[in-house]
Amino acid sequence: MTQIKRRDFIKIAGATAAVSAFGFPAIAAAGGKKKVVIVGGGTGGATAAMYIRRGDPSIEVTLIEPNEHYYTCYMSNEVLSGARSLDSIKFGYDGLRKHGVTVVHDMVTGIDAKAKKVSTKGGKSFGYDRCIVAPGISFKDNIAGYDEAAHKLMPHAWKAGEQTKILHGQIEAMKDGGTVLIAPPPNPFRCPPGPYERACQIASYLKKSKPKSKVLILDAKDKFSKKGLFTQAFERHYKGIIEWVPAKDTGGGIKSVDAKAGTATTGSGDVHKADVTNIIPAQVAGKIAHTAGLTNESGWCPVDHKTFESTIHKGIHVIGDAAIQKPLPKSGYAANSEAKVTAAAVVDLVNGREPGTPSWVNTCYSIVAPADGISVAMVYNFVDGKVAKVKGSGGLTSKDSTPAERAREVQYAYSWFNNITTDAFGGY
Amino acid sequence: MPAKKSLAMLLGSVLMFGSTQLMAAPTASMLADTCAGCHGPDGSSMGPAIPNIAGVSAEYFNTVMKEYAEDDRASTIMGRIARGYTTEEIALMADFYAAKKLKSTTQKLDTAKVDAGSKLYKKNCSKCHDEFGALADDDSGILAGQWLPYLHYSMEDFQAGNREMPKKMKKKIKKLSAAEIETLLQFFASQQ
Numbered sequence: 041m042t043q044i045k046r047r048d049f050i051k052i053a054g055a056t057a058a059v060s061a062f063g064f065p066a067i068a069a070a071g072g073k074k075k076v077v078i079v080g081g082g083t084g085g086a087t088a089a090m091y092i093r094r095g096d097p098s099i100e101v102t103l104i105e106p107n108e109h110y111y112t113c114y115m116s117n118e119v120l121s122g123a124r125s126l127d128s129i130k131f132g133y134d135g136l137r138k139h140g141v142t143v144v145h146d147m148v149t150g151i152d153a154k155a156k157k158v159s160t161k162g163g164k165s166f167g168y169d170r171c172i173v174a175p176g177i178s179f180k181d182n183i184a185g186y187d188e189a190a191h192k193l194m195p196h197a198w199k200a201g202e203q204t205k206i207l208h209g210q211i212e213a214m215k216d217g218g219t220v221l222i223a224p225p226p227n228p229f230r231c232p233p234g235p236y237e238r239a240c241q242i243a244s245y246l247k248k249s250k251p252k253s254k255v256l257i258l259d260a261k262d263k264f265s266k267k268g269l270f271t272q273a274f275e276r277h278y279k280g281i282i283e284w285v286p287a288k289d290t291g292g293g294i295k296s297v298d299a300k301a302g303t304a305t306t307g308s309g310d311v312h313k314a315d316v317t318n319i320i321p322a323q324v325a326g327k328i329a330h331t332a333g334l335t336n337e338s339g340w341c342p343v344d345h346k347t348f349e350s351t352i353h354k355g356i357h358v359i360g361d362a363a364i365q366k367p368l369p370k371s372g373y374a375a376n377s378e379a380k381v382t383a384a385a386v387v388d389l390v391n392g393r394e395p396g397t398p399s400w401v402n403t404c405y406s407i408v409a410p411a412d413g414i415s416v417a418m419v420y421n422f423v424d425g426k427v428a429k430v431k432g433s434g435g436l437t438s439k440d441s442t443p444a445e446r447a448r449e450v451q452y453a454y455s456w457f458n459n460i461t462t463d464a465f466g467g468y
Numbered sequence: 469m470p471a472k473k474s475l476a477m478l479l480g481s482v483l484m485f486g487s488t489q490l491m492a493a494p495t496a497s498m499l500a501d502t503c504a505g506c507h508g509p510d511g512s513s514m515g516p517a518i519p520n521i522a523g524v525s526a527e528y529f530n531t532v533m534k535e536y537a538e539d540d541r542a543s544t545i546m547g548r549i550a551r552g553y554t555t556e557e558i559a560l561m562a563d564f565y566a567a568k569k570l571k572s573t574t575q576k577l578d579t580a581k582v583d584a585g586s587k588l589y590k591k592n593c594s595k596c597h598d599e600f601g602a603l604a605d606d607d608s609g610i611l612a613g614q615w616l617p618y619l620h621y622s623m624e625d626f627q628a629g630n631r632e633m634p635k636k637m638k639k640k641i642k643k644l645s646a647a648e649i650e651t652l653l654q655f656f657a658s659q660q
Contacts, residue, residue: 377502380502381498384498396494396495397492397495399498399499399502399557401502401503401552403505403506403545415544418552419502419551419552430551432552434549434551435548449544449545451516451517451617452517452544454516454517455515455518456505458514458515459506459507459509459513462508462509463505468512
């Protein structure tokens, strides 16, 4: 029955297009309803859908996402240590539907900025007044030999779900006395503290279950997010388990792999045969951003920070990890915050109003041990046409904070997770 | 055309404010919606520890944010956040959350303790934490339905001297045992 409805809708939509082509105002033909199409159902895309509906329920919001469930990257490191289940980071789209969002499970294959039309693998076409693209990341070929087949043998687990499951399984199956090799990517990449929280989470499991084992981090960088606090955690909780090696000591970290042989080779030619190898490749914006011509030479999407509208294609906004949003980080909270700014701007723009002044926040927790949490936070405002950090705000957990404060930060991290996912996926 | 429009805007703002300051302040919802990622949609938290802020009085919100910003009230992260806003911006957020209705929470509590707490409440707390801790207008925050771990943290901070206790509260708390205080916190958490 729904299929018949959909077919009818396409017929009607086709008819409207024909009418507008003959010079009738599109607004009248479409019954006055404004249409927003959102590409991608991660934290950014889902939040944008929710907040447009909140801002103006008369706007028709369609979110197109290939998967029926989204696995959050945040907290996925706790799945690796066994501290939480994969199911606990799995979210569906019924919450969005409940708030009046039309969710379509299909893959967007093209965005025509001139015709204002999104087309899908399933052969459908969706017209829009404004389009929001939240495609997340895709991987660069910076590590020789790291092809699709290698992804299964040496999982990146940088898109949560099946990949998280594979890596977790490998760590669980590893013998005591084994080594887990983590190869963090060069900047910029999704979730800057993620690889180091991952090292802590894996080490936390090993310390308890396989105490003779090691975690070796061969980094593509010489410094990283929350470095002081992570170094303190490595010393405090995982002395003799975690070893971090900067890029300068290895010729730039891992440069090639032979996944079948189980080896990874550094820039200076050292071959590592670890029991578990976690390769996190260099990153660029998600695939559709490239196909739609929304990226520049950096591989990321330039946007006007006031509205997150693409500076390449008018009428299309890019949010989340894919956007060039510095000094906002590529984090889940920043995606959530950018989505709200963009939703407000889109509501204004489709209603013919000038968008207001934006404001953003980032809050990011890392759980480095069962009762030891650390965080970084920042408030951002709009200065001279760009996102700027509000002076005097934000910063890191103090290195001298007490065990009680660190334990609270873990509970706050769990609350953060429950609230951001409820906010984004409409679980209310 | 855009040039014309911005000239008009410039003139408009000069006329209105007598200065060349073009940027309007963010709206209340623009500012307040950024809190939801941690405090829950419209300030109703899903827990387990980050407090609800829906429905707290504007007076309470403004005072607390000022205390956070000046490190007069202990926090892990709120001091860092509070220092990002002007007094006017905080006031906008305060009005926004004062107008929100708290959604009820479900948390695991000890019924015996809740009952014991209800008996202690009237004598010890009801004068300031009116309507079983649910009245916003007493400017004492909303304790009713608040997340239990948050109530624990708050009490720890009060007793450690990391957060200032009103004189009357200090006197009452001194006379109560740790077990009695626990029943009171469970009681407040149980209120909807």
